[in-house]
Amino acid sequence: MTTPAPQDTQPDHGHAKRWLILAVIAIAQVMVILDATVVNIALPSAQQDLLFSDDQRQWLITGYALSFGSLLLIGGRVADLFGRKITFLIGVAGFAIASAVGGAAGSFEVLVAARVGQGVFAALLAPAALSLLTTTFTDPSERGKAFGIFGAISGAGGAIGLLLGGVLTEYLDWRWCMYVNLIFAAIGFFGGVSLLTKGRAAAERPKIDLIGVVTATAGMFALVFGLGNAESESWSSPSTWGFLIAGGVLLTAFVAWQTKSAHPLLPLRILLHRNRGGSFLAIFVLCAGMFVIFLFLTYFMQVNLRFTPVTSGLGFLPMIGTLMVGATLATTVLLPRVGPRLLVTVGMLLAGAGIGLLALLEADSKYASAVLPALLVAGFGIGLTMASAMNVGIAGVDPQDAGVASAAINAVQQIGGSIGTALFSTIAASAVTASLTEGKNPMAAAVSGYSAAFTWSAILFGVGGVICAFVLRPSVPEELRTAGPAVHM
DSSP: OOOOOGGGGSOOOBOTTHHHHHHHHHHHHHHHHHTTTHHHHHHHHHHHHHTOOHHHHHHHHHHHHHHHHHHHHHHHHHHHHHOHHHHHHHHHHHHHHHHHHHHTOOSHHHHHHHHHHHHHHHHHHHHHHHHHHHHHBOSHHHHHHHHHHHHHHHHHHHHHHHHHHHHHHHHTOTTHHHHTHHHHHHHHHHHHHHHOOOOOOOSSOOOOOHHHHHHHHHHHHHHHHHHHHHHHSOTTSHHHHHHHHHHHHHHHHHHHHHTTOSSOSSOHHHHHSHHHHHHHHHHHHHHHHHHHHHHHHHHIIIIISOOOHHHHHHHTHHHHHHHHHHHHHIIIIIHHHHOHHHHHHHHHHHHHHHHHHHTTOOTTOOIIIIIHHHHHHHHHHHHHHHHHHHHHHHTTOOGGGHHHHHHHHHHHHHHHHHHHHHHHHHHHHHHHHHHHHTTOOHHHHHHHHHHHHHHHHHHHHHHHHHHHHHHSOSSOOHHHHHSOOOOOO
16 A cells, blocks of 8 residues: 655645745735835925926826726726736836826826826736735735735835935936836836746626716716815815816715616625724824825925935834834734724724824924924824724625725725815915915915814814714624734734
């Protein structure tokens, strides 16, 4: 009687080069994440070079976040239809091309178009990367470790963007905040070509909900475009309220269609779950309010405090530090014990308090006494909220809905950021105009605009925290009691 060969008794852990694949996917993911923040530090220099106005600058943030967020759901379907490897490679290559165009931009319009292009290809890249990670690591213990590494790298992407943007802008040129993506993309593309396998074709090709794609994408664009027009024109302008109404109608049509579609882009059962719905609301408010800090505080640091781009990037590190402490404490200690309601509510109120402190800034305020305490408090609150909401948002999702739930969380993040940037930029612009009318000098008027945006952002966090306290359940979800903390992206 023959005995099995020793190698046959070893467990199959998936792809032989799985850790190299993880490195390639993680590098590509860092490129996508850091681009949400790297441009913030470069904005003052880019504005001086391309001579665009204050009411135009928000489109460089909004254009990326809007195209990225509104197309994420369809990006996941494209990966299922045409294969994860090819979708990943197209996403990486397209992102690189858009970045090169942005770096060479000679006008504001070209730069905005490049940012929108980056968002489009990021919407292909991000879901494909997550799917590749899932299929590459088949052993449960190794998969958990791989997702932990991937989540940590993704979470650090924002901080890397702030620091990298400062270094590149100060020592090279703001255009290198775009060109640097070519390095990341080259590693991701050639690594993907050599390491990733084509994979088997699906037995049944999923169908794309084209009506859902059109109504969701057009509705989000109209909503954000209308908010952006309110800054450059006025709330009474047809180009403002007309687009806002159109956005509301289209998004209502999207929700109605999802209840009838045989292959819905976003099954409403995902959103109607009480804890998941509350988590999505918290993530939306969090990202809408958080982008305000990066946008306006960058200008305050560089204009009022005379910080260099590098110093501005370093100035945000205390916030990133307390954010990571709050997130780690929430997922490893607090969430399995006290549940999501208390953590999300307290986290949002803390974040609102921190941003409220920023609303007290004066033109001659100092970093150590006025900015730093606010960043420490806001960062800790954001960390508590972000980690708790994202873990609860994907806890207990049916396997067939896991992909779309993950894509939906990413979409809510990006859409919240784009709406928040457009809305609070409009509020700030109105406050600046009013201050100039009152006779304030331009620097003091600008600070009045920042304060108005921070005030309303703090109010949003407060209202969101109260609503989440009523929506989220107080008990700890069973999935978070028995399993380790879920991955938060």
